[in-house]
Amino acid sequence: MIRRSLAAARPSLPLCSISRAAGSIVSARSAHSGASQSPKQLAALAPKRSQTTSRKASTLPYTHSPTAPPPPPTASTPSSVLTHPAIPDLKITLGSTSISIVSPSYGISKPFELDHTWLRDSCQEVGSSLQEGTGQKLWETSDVPIVSQKGVKGGLLDENKPPTLTTDYAASDVVLELTYRAEHHVQNAFSVTFSPVPPKSPTTPHVSRLPLSLLLSHASASLYREEYHLDPAGAPKPWLGSDLTSFPGTMLRPPRSDEVQPAPLDTGAAFARPSRVQWASLVDSAADHTEARWALAKGLVEDGIAFVTGLPTNNKTSCELPTPSNASSTPHLAYLAHLLGEIRHTFYGPLWDVRSLPSSKSKNIAYTNVDLGFHMDLLYFQNPPRFQFLHMLRNEVKGGQSVFVDSFKIAERIWEEDKEAWELLSKVPISYHYQNDGRHYRYSHPVFEVPSESSGHAGPSFSAPPVSSTSTISTPATASIPSSSNAGIPAAMPRLTAVNYSPPFQSPLPLPSHPLLADMVTRNKFYQALALFSRLTLSPEFRYQRQLAEGECVLFDNRRVLHSRLGFEFTDTEGEGEDKIKRWLKGCYVDGDAIWSSYRVLKRGRKGQEEES
Structure with missing residues (x-):
């Protein structure tokens, strides 16, 4: 049912x-x-x-x-x-x-x-x-x-x-x-x-x-x-690529930390889709910093993606969190993350680097120059990090554009066109693992994660009912997939709390652990459902593509937004040290509870201001 x-x-x-x-x-x-x-x-x-x-x-x-003392109780x-x-x-x-x-x-x-x-x-x-x-x-x-x-x-x-x-x-x-x-x-x-x-x-x-x-x-x-x-799980607004606006990157050198001057908030950009906010409007000394942080939190929770521009890049080498003794050398990514929540520590550390290296010297495919397909991070955890921040420190290569897809929107399309496939993707577990450097992580998740009725994320759908139940799903392939017969009044897709998809870290399907995988007929239907999901991730209508500029930081929901990177031209230059690195990002994770806490506080405060005005 x-x-x-x-x-x-x-x-x-x-x-x-x-x-x-x-x-x-x-x-x-x-x-x-x-x-x-x-x-x-x-x-x-x-x-x-x-x-x-x-x-x-x-x-x-x-x-x-209102100025007189209150009357006595009657x-x-x-x-x-x-x-x-x-x-x-x-x-x-x-x-x-x-x-x-x-x-x-x-x-x-x-x-x-x-x-x-x-x-x-x-x-x-x-x-x-x-x-x-x-x-x-x-x-x-x-x-x-x-x-x-x-x-x-x-x-x-x-x-x-x-x-x-x-x-x-x-x-x-x-x-x-x-x-x-x-x-x-x-x-x-x-x-x-x-x-x-x-x-x-x-x-x-x-x-x-x-x-x-x-x-x-x-x-x-x-x-x-x-x-x-103030239900954050009911706030998502799934998007197609055309729902998000493109915006030009800057060719200017990002300011150093000591060069940042408070700037007024560009509300048009801050409350656009996707939200984009200057770092100079987020700092404590900026007059509109509370409104700027609300715009960023709102965009991140509703769209699952937002951008901060002009984030200083001068503190590259450190991956430490700020302390009184190292404040001047702490990467600005840490300060940005702390504006909205607390950094989630993993075995990568509190902050980590993605630096271009020859494949012969790399231990992670993300550090090389080949295409990276759509994925989500750390799905071999029982509780993968909810949000990911990636700050572009240096980008001196040709290519390497970032591509994002809202998996909630893909789930809506599958719900509309093939509810049986949607149902299988919400029930059949896929196993993920990481076994390297003396660590062995593994966990299983369904592709579509539906909250239990007793969980704090339970509630009505955030999706509108499907417009039609008779259309077909267009994919990059030459064939289209006809919908199954969906009798009755179309219903909105059940609420999702997360989507899980990370092919590079997938282990063999856990056949003995789930009855739906034991039956060959159902198993083949699941293969078809997973193939449908994969094909839709490649469809241009779901795609938002952007070349990150230096000083630009993308914030996205790691349990909702699939991210990828196109390949880039890489030359193994001579020399040593950081000057040899031509593409360099610094990243961190922030748990959902921390972002949702900031979202509630900022939203409640904004409501209070609106009512007092």
């Missing part, structure tokens, strides 16, 4: 509109007025940790001047349904062991239930639930009483203090205030077991104030991905 992902309905309102509306109420404006003086936003849905000792809250509705009448003027269609229904939320404007058209156990476990109170300073939880989920377990009757909440929706004046934030019965206190079982002085059980009810944005984002799958998780 082919897996199909159905995207949840996209909410019609951004979650930051909650704080806008709440702020409008606070300032005695209509929640629909679109006031020019915007209150502090919800920081694009990052849940705020509350300090119970400094919070000023009042039961809504109310109005007051008594509220217990109700089984809570509403809030900031969101007219919001309804929070109180049950005996849970609450349910409905808000069609946020894509929650049916009641979504949040149980007392989850609510207590999600408490954001600093000091009692989260450690001050670190913001980390002070207990385990298993320490929270389960509403269905023996001895827990009527839920965890105090019936004498019903939940209320209040407003946090300091942050113009709407919060749900919950009071838990003292007998259902939460204690860290580890501390109770091992502490010389076991913690005392609380004797007073626990009060929790949960931001409404947190509740909404956990009642809607699409809100959770887009606003809370």
Whole structure:
């Protein structure tokens, strides 16, 4: 059965509109007025940790001047349904062991239930639930009483203090205030077991104030991905070669490190496809350096490829990371990588060189001048590096153009034309190995890597449904491959987290390890599917080709973008040392988690700036 992902309905309102509306109420404006003086936003849905000792809250509705002190709390009448003027269609229904939320404007058209156990476990109170300073939880989920377990009757909440929706004046934030019965206190079982002085059980009810944005984002799958998780695995925008623009290389000598002067950001180039950003706009002293880094991270996550130009090349020989003692000699590639993440160390070291050498003196085909076919690096690792940076230090040869292909786009084409082939490429493992210099690595991956439903990368497809299910696949070969019959409504391709393809390091197929390889008929179908994938990588429509200029650095997703290099003319010149090397690149790897972290931070910060403006 082919897996199909159905995207949840996209909410019609951004979650930051909650704080806008709440702020409008606070300032005695209509929640629909679109006031020019915007209150502090919800920081694009990052849940705020509350300090119970400094919070000023009042039961809504109310109005007051933004400069006047808040009115004192007023008594509220217990109700089984809570509403809030900031969101007219919001309804929070109180049950005996849970609450349910409905808000069609946020894509929650049916009641979504949040149980007392989850609510207590999600408490954001600093000091009692989260450690001050670190913001980390002070207990385990298993320490929270389960509403269905023996001895827990009527839920965890105090019936004498019903939940209320209040407003946090300091942050113009709407919060749900919950009071838990003292007998259902939460204690860290580890501390109770091992502490010389076991913690005392609380004797007073626990009060929790949960931001409404947190509740909404956990009642809607699409809100959770887009606003809370800031889902990087759903961000890719697969491309054909024609979707990316060409841009001229520079013939000028790249600046030395001491010659770099801060430069304004060229936003047209920075937010183009592919993104290209000057190093002089990324340095800390550049006025737009945050926007420049956001453009670079955005392009890298969405397109899987981006370029930095004008990166100094004067520190060539070192492959060390910067320290106080060697800062002046550290390659600038290391500084660029650290702007977006942390460098991944492999057996090649933190930084490594690709230098032209005669084949008789080379231990790696990449160091010679022959063609390098499409591949991805280090697929013999269980967790290959996600991103690769390659900085052109010297290019004094004829030829040697770099060629890139978006394998996600090829996967889309195969999904549209031959779902059986796509299915085989997502299930049959291919083994990769490296056995050299006293090392023996090996691991198996399918060509198309689909996330499990329980993984953090799970979610709806990032691809649009296929336009047609009756076309054929054109390849460089004279024949075209007819599609199989795909009955029913065309569905979007399931989400991919990675593609794995590296023929130079492929070992024999692991026939005994997978049932699909044991059957000769299925095995032959897999050979055909793999041949189809390979032929499409050579098709001109998927190709983006570029001659890297000196000082230019290409950043690309090693689990998505296939890279290759055309052969070049090589002359074994006389002499010794670095002057003899005519083509020289320095490279490094950066893990996906590091890039995705920077992507989330920069995206959230940009959202906050947009809402405050």
